[in-house]
Amino acid sequence: MKAPRIKAAIIGGAGYTGGEMIRLLLNHPDVAISFVHSRSNAGNPLYAVHADLLGETEQLFTGELSSDIDVMFLCLGHGESKKFLEATEVAAHVKVIDLSQDFRLGETVSERTFVYGLPEMQRDLIKAAQNIANPGCFATGIQLGLLPLAKAGLLKEVHTTGITGSTGAGQSLQSTSHFTWRANNISTYKVLNHQHLKEIRRSLQLLQPGFNGDVNFVPVRGDYPRGIWVTSYLQSDLSLEEAVKLYKDFYAGHPFTHVSDKQIDLKQVVNTNKCLIQLEKTGDKLVIHSIEDNLLKGASGQAVQNMNLMCGLDETAGLKLKSIVF
Amino acid sequence: MKAPRIKAAIIGGAGYTGGEMIRLLLNHPDVAISFVHSRSNAGNPLYAVHADLLGETEQLFTGELSSDIDVMFLCLGHGESKKFLEATEVAAHVKVIDLSQDFRLGETVSERTFVYGLPEMQRDLIKAAQNIANPGCFATGIQLGLLPLAKAGLLKEVHTTGITGSTGAGQSLQSTSHFTWRANNISTYKVLNHQHLKEIRRSLQLLQPGFNGDVNFVPVRGDYPRGIWVTSYLQSDLSLEEAVKLYKDFYAGHPFTHVSDKQIDLKQVVNTNKCLIQLEKTGDKLVIHSIEDNLLKGASGQAVQNMNLMCGLDETAGLKLKSIVF
Amino acid sequence: MKAPRIKAAIIGGAGYTGGEMIRLLLNHPDVAISFVHSRSNAGNPLYAVHADLLGETEQLFTGELSSDIDVMFLCLGHGESKKFLEATEVAAHVKVIDLSQDFRLGETVSERTFVYGLPEMQRDLIKAAQNIANPGCFATGIQLGLLPLAKAGLLKEVHTTGITGSTGAGQSLQSTSHFTWRANNISTYKVLNHQHLKEIRRSLQLLQPGFNGDVNFVPVRGDYPRGIWVTSYLQSDLSLEEAVKLYKDFYAGHPFTHVSDKQIDLKQVVNTNKCLIQLEKTGDKLVIHSIEDNLLKGASGQAVQNMNLMCGLDETAGLKLKSIVF
Amino acid sequence: MKAPRIKAAIIGGAGYTGGEMIRLLLNHPDVAISFVHSRSNAGNPLYAVHADLLGETEQLFTGELSSDIDVMFLCLGHGESKKFLEATEVAAHVKVIDLSQDFRLGETVSERTFVYGLPEMQRDLIKAAQNIANPGCFATGIQLGLLPLAKAGLLKEVHTTGITGSTGAGQSLQSTSHFTWRANNISTYKVLNHQHLKEIRRSLQLLQPGFNGDVNFVPVRGDYPRGIWVTSYLQSDLSLEEAVKLYKDFYAGHPFTHVSDKQIDLKQVVNTNKCLIQLEKTGDKLVIHSIEDNLLKGASGQAVQNMNLMCGLDETAGLKLKSIVF
The missing domain is CATH 3.40.50.720 (NAD(P)-binding Rossmann-like Domain)
Incomplete structure (x- = not known):
């Protein structure tokens, strides 16, 4: 039955x-x-x-x-x-x-x-x-890119770019939601000052008590309806292999968040509840890309x-x- | 079990x-x-x-x-x-x-x-x-817009515009599939000469034996990845009400094809297996819009x-x- | 001086x-x-x-x-x-x-x-x-595709599809001008009933007195900001070569309107004052494509x-x- | 004569x-x-x-x-x-x-x-x-956003996001230039490792000898054909007013580069030779947005x-x- x-x-x-x-x-x-x-x-x-x-x-x-x-x-x-x-x-x-x-x-x-x-x-x-x-849409994407580091106590000042589709701004009619304006266009808003930073910081400090570094977040209005792309980077002593292991271990058992060994692109997750993460290491900087559908996982x-x-x-x-x- | x-x-x-x-x-x-x-x-x-x-x-x-x-x-x-x-x-x-x-x-x-x-x-x-x-993608969209008329023996020469997303052309790399070229662009191909006309004609004649009118089909490359929009019109003595009844009766019991009483737009069906149909009557012309996702219903x-x-x-x-x- | x-x-x-x-x-x-x-x-x-x-x-x-x-x-x-x-x-x-x-x-x-x-x-x-x-934007594109035929007295019932960019609808905020709605979307409006048909008919009758055929016009909202694509076709006894000659002769000396021997695409004219025309012949139908920037030549x-x-x-x-x- | x-x-x-x-x-x-x-x-x-x-x-x-x-x-x-x-x-x-x-x-x-x-x-x-x-396209946009600070000896470690249209990748056919892939999509490449960093660093050190900070540059593939958006930020003791004055003074007499007092958006410069710059101050960070057409000013x-x-x-x-x- x-x-x-x-x-x-x-x-x-x-x-x-x-x-x-x-x-x-x-x-x-x-x-x-x-x-x-x-x-x-x-x-x-x-x-x-x-x-x-x-x-x-x-x-x-x-x-x-x-x-x-x-x-x-x-x-x-x-x-x-x-x-x-x-x-x-x-x-x-x-x-x-x-x-x-x-x-x-x-x-x-x-x-x-x-x-x-x-x-x-x-x-x-x-x-x-x-x-x-x-959680908020940007907040979800940014946190999923940082939680494993916070859990490991390895978070330092973070530099983050986030690009969002137009659905993130809702259905109200505004000059910045007009098709003629937004098509083929790029702009930013609330630079270093986005309201989601509060809930992000709260989570990060929960996992890494005493974390006091800035999360410098540049929100970008993208030229498409759906999806959020986040790239964060920070100074890190981890090798790429260590970082990948840290992230894969953290997300093992979580059915929607996965670490990709290959370069990712936003449309891998559009219209799904997934978050994909990809890591890179350049010099002493660890780069974390995380993507999601802002209306679904977000x-x-x-x-x-x-x-x-x-x-x-x-x-x-x-x-x-x-x-x-x- | x-x-x-x-x-x-x-x-x-x-x-x-x-x-x-x-x-x-x-x-x-x-x-x-x-x-x-x-x-x-x-x-x-x-x-x-x-x-x-x-x-x-x-x-x-x-x-x-x-x-x-x-x-x-x-x-x-x-x-x-x-x-x-x-x-x-x-x-x-x-x-x-x-x-x-x-x-x-x-x-x-x-x-x-x-x-x-x-x-x-x-x-x-x-x-x-x-x-x-x-069936072919365009063939599906065009036929679903015409079958009820053919079944009723009311088909005459048809004038059809069909607009398709880029996925209709497959994943091979061509000049017409280059993003820089196709973005914000419109073009046509195989005008009045598309290969799907054969299977369309075959079906229409099966339902309306002796149908001998042209199906004049203008295929258009649209500036988006997914979905087919079809507008067909033909001379018809049916009133709008009669036509709507004909179509709703024909598609009753078919779970994916529906007649809309309101104006339709392509994104109603993108990423679904549905076909939506909308009818209009202007003067002595009956207009039939039909939409589908070319990779799914198509x-x-x-x-x-x-x-x-x-x-x-x-x-x-x-x-x-x-x-x-x- | x-x-x-x-x-x-x-x-x-x-x-x-x-x-x-x-x-x-x-x-x-x-x-x-x-x-x-x-x-x-x-x-x-x-x-x-x-x-x-x-x-x-x-x-x-x-x-x-x-x-x-x-x-x-x-x-x-x-x-x-x-x-x-x-x-x-x-x-x-x-x-x-x-x-x-x-x-x-x-x-x-x-x-x-x-x-x-x-x-x-x-x-x-x-x-x-x-x-x-x-002249109106659609009216310009459609007329430039038909004037040579009218001048020669060869116009018959015409079937026309016109696709316009969002700028054609002006800057007022409407549900159909919302980026989230219009991106990747297609829809039609005023099918067979567009207000520009009056000025089109007036011009055509001026050049071909007694022309009484329908101009069946399907206006389409395109998924891009600028440009109008028009495809018209009609029954014609002209060969392709005769038609091309008729058009090239008609537009000789007109600096902005040109007949292309190759397939055209909309972005050839976007942000210019030009109109490009291309002809095709399939069976007994003459096909005329004409393109322009709706805000410039239009x-x-x-x-x-x-x-x-x-x-x-x-x-x-x-x-x-x-x-x-x- | x-x-x-x-x-x-x-x-x-x-x-x-x-x-x-x-x-x-x-x-x-x-x-x-x-x-x-x-x-x-x-x-x-x-x-x-x-x-x-x-x-x-x-x-x-x-x-x-x-x-x-x-x-x-x-x-x-x-x-x-x-x-x-x-x-x-x-x-x-x-x-x-x-x-x-x-x-x-x-x-x-x-x-x-x-x-x-x-x-x-x-x-x-x-x-x-x-x-x-x-100069390179990204190099132009990034440098124009930083030159006044370098001239004044005020440059420190910089954090830069740059988003480019598809024309930046040329006309060769690649999987990342396929319309079906790139439409509505976002991805990054050469993160913190872009080849233009060399010429950027060379210029900055010419103006500010001894400058040794990183220019951390995240290049993003945008979902449109033309234009580059750059956002850079760095720690700065300048007030917004001081920074605006510094930039306006620097670019006075340069006919193509202008400082905007209002928020800018990419399409202000597409298909022109201009570069527009906008400044913001949040906390102790100075934010510099600079935009250009990658094929023209770039x-x-x-x-x-x-x-x-x-x-x-x-x-x-x-x-x-x-x-x-x-």
């Missing part, structure tokens, strides 16, 4: 991460979507907003909430998750996975405390958690991965995704 | 359609890949060629063949499938699904006769078939769909794919 | 065509920009809106008008040119070149009558004109070409532009 | 930089192209290779050389310029501008010594030079700029180019 399925709700289902949550959960073998909440779209079919879902589901957005669920995904704007949880009675048995940045630094709300949901860092804590603060995919862990499912359930590759 | 799985082989696994076959079958719940044949890559891991498979499988390409399989996918160049089947002893019990154009017009080889594998046209024949000629996805039908599996098994959408 | 320069004004200088007017006139050897009018940007430097002009000019937008000019370019939205000329006293000596569609069908305003500014069709009328209605470049003709300058002055090519 | 024009020859006219040389010189007011040399294309029209030149010139490639020229541009592969000058008798009066890396580090050949052709660094030396080693445009200086022409002659902007 088939086990009873997890009942999931998505709050804020009309945005990019909400849409990805729907896409993932529709095909998840152990989950049923109880409802997708959206104030502005209540009553409309999901495919009215997410047009690719035509033919996949007749489900409608709802403006109502229900407690007959096991897990709730909050796909709201930054600041909105906290407001929602303050204003809404969410039954105590409901697991909450929040995709905003509202609870990533240890904030609490309504007696709920949140575990930082980076499975490669703290899978056991996640398994036992009732509430998850899902957002909704990792949220499902966290749900799987919290609910005792296979960590990869519903996440064996076909890469776009081309 | 789990049913024994279908054992599948892929011949020519290093190309684009071969790679897509691997990606689909790796995640197919009822199929195991017995071997992936490639002369030039024998002994290498699949991920050495298809780099996105890193972390998904340790399987190697092989230069050997085996008969301990249920189904064989031929992902060879045009002309190569016929040569392969002439030169190779393939056990009689093995179902063959050929993705080339070698057998789409009724050609036979070594006592094998081939059924044209367009499920929306002849699902029952496919279910009973031992050998399938998988090639490897449809091949899996055919295998599912031939092997008595759910038609959608292994084909509930997450759209790239963005 | 250098001849006195033409004094030009640009009304509506903050949009795409206004920006292109500025770029062209800044480098035009015989023109000085007297003022660039923009209500919303008055007082700002031109480069505050058109950031690529940084280092080229310190000129400011103005909210004031002056009559001390020779020529005025109206780069306003459709409907706005008529309102502007109704509400504004423009001195009688000022030549007006309007880039909107307000006067392309013979409309008049304030005793000004407009000549349709397609030099390849009626250069002499343009030379003598005081007011020009600059808008601001053609406006300068018209100004050159009206002011007795070399037709190519200021229009020998370096192609982007890559 | 018009002054006699400079007679120029282009050696290696079939590649990207050779094509750009032709495009620039065709429109240069003071230059006539005497011949364009290409062994493999001798006898073909220039537009047979550079299809955008159709309608611009009927000139043919030649396999012959002539000494009746004033200036010779070498657009040959790295290593080929040296071979050419060793094997070829070039008359002593002919000025040579070499676009390869063969002479950028002070190498000599056949009694010719070469001046490094970065006008913003040493315009006077260039004016007096007989032979120029034209190659052929700068070569023309050098020719202008060497021949006593206006530095900007033939280089007032219309930006693509969109």
Whole structure:
């Protein structure tokens, strides 16, 4: 007999991460979507907003909430998750996975405390958690490139470039999201000052107490919709072989993060929940490339991965995704 | 107890359609890949060629063949499938699904006769078939836009534009596949003279015997990797409502082809096995838009769909794919 | 001694065509920009809106008008040119070149009558004109592909596909101009119903009185910023050689429109004022490809070409532009 | 009376930089192209290779050389310029501008010594030079971002990310130049080890003798054809205002390099000979963004700029180019 399925709700289902949550959960073998909440779209079919879902589901957005669920995904704007949880009675048995940045630094709300949901860092804590603060997209890519060094106490000042696709900026219409402007264009923003640096530093110091070096991060707007490329480098006494061993050992047993012996390129991971890492050594500098899909491993995919862990499912359930590759 | 799985082989696994076959079958719940044949890559891991498979499988390409399989996918160049089947002893019990154009017009080889594998046209024949000629990518998109009219005997001279992504031209290095040339560029090829017109005409005449009008087809090289957009129009006495009803009735019960009441755009189907159709009526002209992913519904996805039908599996098994959408 | 320069004004200088007017006139050897009018940007430097002009000019937008000019370019939205000329006293000596569609069908305003500014069709009328209605972008590309046939009385029902870059839709923020949506995407709009069909039909009937066939036009949104690709075909008794001769004869002496003996591709003309044409014959169908930059030959470049003709300058002055090519 | 024009020859006219040389010189007011040399294309029209030149010139490639020229541009592969000058008798009066890396580090050949052709660094030396080693594309962008600091003796260890368009890799067909691979993709190469670091370091030490810090350079393959984005940062005691003043003072009088007070984006300079620079200060780090078109300011445009200086022409002659902007 088939086990009873997890009942999931998505709050804020009309945005990019909400849409990805729907896409993932529709095909998840152990989950049923109880409802997708959206104030502005209540009553409309999901495919009215997410047009690719035509033919996949007749489900409608709802403006109502229900407690007959096991897990709730909050796909709201930054600041909105906290407001929602303050204003809404969410039954105590409901697991909450929040995709905003509202609870990533240890904030609490309504007696709920949140575990930082980076499975490669703290899978056991996640398994036992009732509430998850899902990491930021850049934060995921940068941390996965640095965690093994931090764990080994080898972190020093880091120099990081991160390039993100346009989906990282959401669906709001802005001059920097206009096709005519962004096509074939490159620009930067929040140079050395990106908001994800806080959660990155928090994790790194957790693994390497006393780490006090800068993480110098140059965020770049890329000319494509999906995916994050991160290159970090730092002074290191490790040989390439030692570094590769350190990383492979660290990620052994983690099904989505892999170390490549060959040069990587971003499209290896687009439309998957994977993170690929490649190492190089030049002079006394260790170079770490790490790549992910910003909406999957960097957002909704990792949220499902966290749900799987919290609910005792296979960590990869519903996440064996076909890469776009081309 | 789990049913024994279908054992599948892929011949020519290093190309684009071969790679897509691997990606689909790796995640197919009822199929195991017995071997992936490639002369030039024998002994290498699949991920050495298809780099996105890193972390998904340790399987190697092989230069050997085996008969301990249920189904064989031929992902060879045009002309190569016929040569392969002439030169190779393939056990009689093995179902063959050929993705080339070698057998789409009724050609036979070594006592094998081939059924044209367009499920929306002849699902029952496919279910009973031992050998399938998988339709061409443009041919699939154009036919799915015209079959309901042909079935109703309403086809007249057709005017068709089709725009294809670069993956339609395969992975060989050519001046027209150079990024610097193709980015932001548009061009046409084989105007009014595309090789798929033969199989299209054959199907249309099967459904509407005596159809003798031209299918005027302008193939366009698009500035993106994946997907085919087709717009066809013809003189028609049908009202829009009548036409929509005709199409919805025709495709009722077909899980991958759907009629949209709203304007469609190509990315609704990229990285899926779906075909979406939208109709418009202007003056006395009926306009039919049809879209698909050229490598999935237009090639490897449809091949899996055919295998599912031939092997008595759910038609959608292994084909509930997450759209790239963005 | 250098001849006195033409004094030009640009009304509506903050949009795409206004920006292109500025770029062209800044480098035009015989023109000085007297003022660039923009209500919303008055007082700002031109480069505050058109950031690529940084280092080229310190000129400011103005909210004031002056009559001390020779020529005025109206780069306003459709409907706005008529309102502007109704509400504004423009001195009688000022030549007006309007880039909107307000006067392309013979409309008049304030005793000004407009000549349709397609030099390849009626250069002499343009030379003598005081007011020009600059053709639409699609209208230019489609007409240049058909004029020689119309002139020869050989036009019949035409089937046309036109693909346009995103700049054709202007700079307003819309869901269809969002980078995440438009990248790698294809869609159509106003199929068989585009507003430019009126001016196209008007010209064709001027050259071939009594022409009554349809011009079936499928407009496509392309996945790139600049350029229009047009493919038209029709039944024709001309051989390819006859057709090529007809076209080369027609365009002899026209400096921007050329017939290519080889296959063309869009980037041959991007960022130039050229139109390239290529012919093919398949069966009894003559195929005509024509390409242009929608903002130059399809808008601001053609406006300068018209100004050159009206002011007795070399037709190519200021229009020998370096192609982007890559 | 018009002054006699400079007679120029282009050696290696079939590649990207050779094509750009032709495009620039065709429109240069003071230059006539005497011949364009290409062994493999001798006898073909220039537009047979550079299809955008159709309608611009009927000139043919030649396999012959002539000494009746004033200036010779070498657009040959790295290593080929040296071979050419060793094997070829070039008359002593002919000025040579070499676009390869063969002479950028002070190498000599056949009694010719070469001046490094970065006008913003040493315009006077260039004016007096007989032979120029034209800087590399990345080298130009990175140096223009650092020269003012080096001049002021304020350079320390630098951290640099550079993103280049596909034209930087030339027109040869490679897996990394395949459209299907490169579209929507990101990758790096020669991390911390790029060959341009040598000429960069040479210039920096010339201006700041004793500078010994690393220039850590991460080169990135971008997903677009043209343009280089460079972001460098370093520890600095300068305030933002002091740094801006330093840069504006340094570049005052240089017509192509400008400091922007606003955020810049790559398309501001694509298809121009300009370099734009923008500065930011965060904590104790000074951030310098510098952008250019890799084929113009990074190659052929700068070569023309050098020719202008060497021949006593206006530095900007033939280089007032219309930006693509969109």
